[in-house]
Amino acid sequence: MKAIVCKELGPPESLVYEEVADIAPAANEVRIKVVSAGVNFPDTLIIQGKYQFRGTPPFTPGAEVAGLVIAVGSKVKRLKIGDAVAAVVPIGGYAEAVNAAEEAVMPLPADFDLVMGGGFLLAYGTVMHALKQRGSLKAGETLLVLGAAGGVGLAAVQIGKRMGARVIAAASSADKLALCRAQGADEVIDYSQESLKEAVKKLTRGQGADVIFDPVGGELAQECFSSIAWSGRHLVVGFAAGTIPEIALNRLLLKGAATLGVFWGAFIAREPQVSLQNHQQLFAWIAAGELKPYVSKTYPLKDAAQALRDMLDRKVTGKIVLLP
Secondary structure (H helix, E strand, O other): OEEEEEOOOOOHHHOEEEEOOOOOOOOOEEEEEEEEEEEOHHHHHHOOOOOOOOOOOOEOOOOEEEEEEEEEOOOOOOOOOOOEEEEEOOOOOOEOEEEEEHHHEEEOOOOOOHHHHOOOHHHHHHHHHHHHHHOOOOOOOEEEEOOOOOHHHHHHHHHHHHOOOEEEEEEOOHHHHHHHHHOOOOEEEEOOOOOHHHHHHHHOOOOOEEEEEEOOOHHHHHHHOOOEEEEEEEEEOOOOOOOOOOOOHHHHHHHOOEEEEOOHHHHHHHOHHHHHHHHHHHHHHHHOOOOOOOEEEEEEHHHHHHHHHHHHOOOOOOEEEEEO
């Protein structure tokens, strides 16, 4: 089968598209014919050796796939050949097929778009966990989303609106903010042109945001603490800016606020039943036409390096997926 292989740690351009062995699933695994593979920011870090999970070359990157089960291990009980599924894997997703542990596989509704499915599980699962379990977002509250035009950011805009929040989307260009408005944002902030702190203060009449969804980190994270409401919740989702900010705890004290980590991968392992309930809610919203995951672009599998380069160069909005 064809796959993308990281033979040495480095930039996307060092990846190779080649033939690799087709491996049968272990007893507790299923083998999935990949219809689409999600491209995520951590993928850009893993191939460079900069992520908390370290791949040892040679390996195939990619943590998120959707497709059809084509083989099952002897101990698999919940899934069968032909099932439409989405799955999260440690590595291996950028390929024509991949093995996934049964507990990491999510059955999809029969009519679910499998191209969309490759960009659904990780982003929308992360956001649902962040806003519901970690942020305790309530209808009528104000949600500030940083990096709002990216994969998890746009999902946060959509789900925040579905949960009844007033959503302020913050991004770095007019085009990105236009997309956020089209996906439901009530207000927008271009933080390349104006102070995030002052803009939030103006839009909330000095009250600040009740929940801040932050996949960016860096200097913007520092501004969050001046933009948070009394008893607000700052959700640490990632560090796309490249630097991990230090928190001055007195700033949290003065606002009676909290900073909360969002680690979806650990959550689904520790609380699988709650995670399943989250996804059942997401499926219900999609089936009712109340939520539509946004895939902005698809790439052939062989063009994975270009997809990752576009992500690093911040040319990506919403989710992008590879099509084997």
